[in-house]
Amino acid sequence: MTDSLPAPSDDALFALPKAELHLHIEGTLEPDLAFELAARNEIPLPYASVDELERHYDFSDLQSFLDLYYATMDVLRTEADFAELTRRYLAKASSQGLRHVELFFDPQAHTARGVPIETVIDGIGAALDDAERDLGISSGLILSFLRDQPVDDADRTLSAALGRTDRIIGVGLDSAEVGYPPSLFEGVYARARAEGLHVVAHAGEEGPPEYIRQALDLLGAERIDHGIRAIEDPELVARLASEGIALTMCPLSNVRLRTIDTLGEHPLRRLDAAGVRVTVNSDDPAYFGGYVGDNFVAVRDALGVTSDEARRFARTSFETSFAPDERKRELLAEVDAWEG
Numbered sequence: 318m319t320d321s322l323p324a325p326s327d328d329a330l331f332a333l334p335k336a337e338l339h340l341h342i343e344g345t346l347e348p349d350l351a352f353e354l355a356a357r358n359e360i361p362l363p364y365a366s367v368d369e370l371e372r373h374y375d376f377s378d379l380q381s382f383l384d385l386y387y388a389t390m391d392v393l394r395t396e397a398d399f400a401e402l403t404r405r406y407l408a409k410a411s412s413q414g415l416r417h418v419e420l421f422f423d424p425q426a427h428t429a430r431g432v433p434i435e436t437v438i439d440g441i442g443a444a445l446d447d448a449e450r451d452l453g454i455s456s457g458l459i460l461s462f463l464r465d466q467p468v469d470d471a472d473r474t475l476s477a478a479l480g481r482t483d484r485i486i487g488v489g490l491d492s493a494e495v496g497y498p499p500s501l502f503e504g505v506y507a508r509a510r511a512e513g514l515h516v517v518a519h520a521g522e523e524g525p526p527e528y529i530r531q532a533l534d535l536l537g538a539e540r541i542d543h544g545i546r547a548i549e550d551p552e553l554v555a556r557l558a559s560e561g562i563a564l565t566m567c568p569l570s571n572v573r574l575r576t577i578d579t580l581g582e583h584p585l586r587r588l589d590a591a592g593v594r595v596t597v598n599s600d601d602p603a604y605f606g607g608y609v610g611d612n613f614v615a616v617r618d619a620l621g622v623t624s625d626e627a628r629r630f631a632r633t634s635f636e637t638s639f640a641p642d643e644r645k646r647e648l649l650a651e652v653d654a655w656e657g
């Protein structure tokens with residue numbers, strides 16, 4: 318089983334209305350745009366061509382990906398850069414059925430390079446406004462803390478973002494997982510919750526099931542991003558099911574980062590069968606070989622996900638989103654009208 322078969326552009330699953338709840342906007346930086354922005358901003362990239370850059374997309378684990386991800390995003394400098402990045406993502410995902418997105422951004426990866434958080438938020442925000450008007454896509458931003466950076470830095474980042482709850486609907490936790498347990502961020506998350514923000518966290522991508530428990534018990538996570546390693550712990554699976562906690566799963570990402578060997582081993586369907594709420598997402602589509610619709614196609618082809626199951630996963634993506642109830646009702650009606 319390979320993980321990178323191109324999906325036909327007219328695949329019926331592309332017409333299935335869907336929400337994407339696990340998408341890093343910096344992970345949508347396609348090589349061609351990276352080169353365009355490098356030229357515009359006069360930033361040297363250590364690769365001679367798009368082909369040469371793409372040859373480095375052969376990852377051995379999460380860290381090997383993160384090294385390239387942080388290095389390449391150096392080309393993002395201005396509000397216009399962030400707007401263009403977001404615009405291209407939305408156009409592509411819209412063609413694969415995207416109707417609502419809650420997208421992560423990594424402010425610390427930009428402020429550390431001298432790019433103000435306002436530049437990032439305003440650039441992304443301008444493209445989100447255009448997409449709402451032109452494509453009918455609703456959205457929200459989730460500020461993701463880098464768990465491999467000092468907790469104090471996360472705390473300062475939260476303070477800087479609190480004036481922008483017009484755009485920011487929640488906080489998340491990403492970057493290198495093992496060795497950086499959710500417990501480190503208990504205080505920051507308590508503050509975010511007290512400010513009325515939603516809270517989610519990456520857990521159980523490479524880290525153990527214990528990190529998923531901590532994300533629930535110590536951070537109050539409303540959704541778990543990835544959560545793939547929950548499958549190792551039947552008691553945890555039962556808990557996720559009984560508490561209705563959604564997992565935002567990213568099948569192509571898991572294969573590319575070698576948390577599983579083949580898509581056929583992905584636990585999405587087994588977790589669904591155990592009653593866990595699962596959703597299908599793309600994580601960092603420019604790096605992992607597919608956007609959100611491609612991930613649906615991949616699990617259909619590798620795991621035999623049926624049209625009815627895909628519809629249920631799409632329903633779950635809307636139900637477990639942070640969209641207002643009225644918007645959820647609208648989107649759920651669209652899913653029900655999908656002809657499969």
Ligand SMILES: Nc1ncnc2[nH]cnc12
Pocket residue numbers: 341344379386491492493519522570600601
């Ligand atoms: N898959 C992933 N896991 C953790 N941090 C990330 N940042 C961007 N993509 C990520």
Ligand SMILES: [Zn+2]
Pocket residue numbers: 339340341491519542600
């Ligand atoms: Zn992620």
